[in-house]
Amino acid sequence: MCNHYSSSGEWRDRMGEFSHLKIPPFRDRGALNSVAAHVYPGKDGEILMAVEGELTNAAAHWRFVPPTWKGTLAEWGKASNPAKKVFRGKGLNNAKGETADTIKTFRDAAQSGRCVIPVEAFFEYGDDGHQHPEGGGRIEYRFTPAAGGVLWLAGLWGWADPVEGRTLTFTMVTKEKGAETGSIGHHRQPMNLGMDEIEAWLDYSNPVKAFTGTSPAGTFKVEACPPRPRSSGKVKDEVVTDHVGAPPEPT
Numbered sequence: 001m002c003n004h005y006s007s008s009g010e011w012r013d014r015m016g017e018f019s020h021l022k023i024p025p026f027r028d029r030g031a032l033n034s035v036a037a038h039v040y041p042g043k044d045g046e047i048l049m050a051v052e053g054e055l056t057n058a059a060a061h062w063r064f065v066p067p068t069w070k071g072t073l074a075e076w077g078k079a080s081n082p083a084k085k086v087f088r089g090k091g092l093n094n095a096k097g098e099t100a101d102t103i104k105t106f107r108d109a110a111q112s113g114r115c116v117i118p119v120e121a122f123f124e125y126g127d128d129g130h131q132h133p134e135g136g137g138r139i140e141y142r143f144t145p146a147a148g149g150v151l152w153l154a155g156l157w158g159w160a161d162p163v164e165g166r167t168l169t170f171t172m173v174t175k176e177k178g179a180e181t182g183s184i185g186h187h188r189q190p191m192n193l194g195m196d197e198i199e200a201w202l203d204y205s206n207p208v209k210a211f212t213g214t215s216p217a218g219t220f221k222v223e224a225c226p227p228r229p230r231s232s233g234k235v236k237d238e239v240v241t242d243h244v245g246a247p248p249e250p251t
Helices: 010-020 107-112 195-201
Strands: 004-006 044-051 054-062 079-081 094-096 114-119 121-125 140-145 151-160 167-176 188-190 220-224 239-241
Touching (some): 044 151, 114 167, 114 195, 151 195
Antiparallel strands (some): 114 151
């Protein structure tokens, strides 16, 4: 939840929409990175975070990694006990909004590490009742904002110290299904924020749980994706976000 999302970087053309916020507007940090148009768990995504009173962008690893983990990022993403389907990090692609304020894994981030994930579309597979009639397995669906534009999804970030070195990581916050996500058999969905909610989301005096209200019907446009050839695997993209920096590390 979710399978992956897309963000070409064109959302930057709309940063003027933040002018009504008290938080100063977006500032390009001017550094290179490797964020692709289609972002999968375990890869870099782009997040917006408040740093020293300014809203700025950063490249971060999509899968929350606790500061106590000393192995590699790849090891964190693998099952710790495949036979019993026990997972280490795969369960931390998302954080449940209803419990993020109190659960040990996320409560520090909920109080000091909130971010916004700019997304043009997110993708989910339907349940077993949603199969391609011509074969190809379960149908993958593309969710975009019904009104057009950009989806602003809630996230939590934190610093980790894996073998690869100091790494900024994040997780996508989820809430109960809305009409559109429920229509494909899902029980959860990303926690989408309205433009008028972003400032409140970045205000740590407001609990995460306060943003978990059910999305009204008509929030998303849903489209079925064509089946992929068996050999294709994940969508491969050229790097399109080539000027995202990392925020200064905490002192």
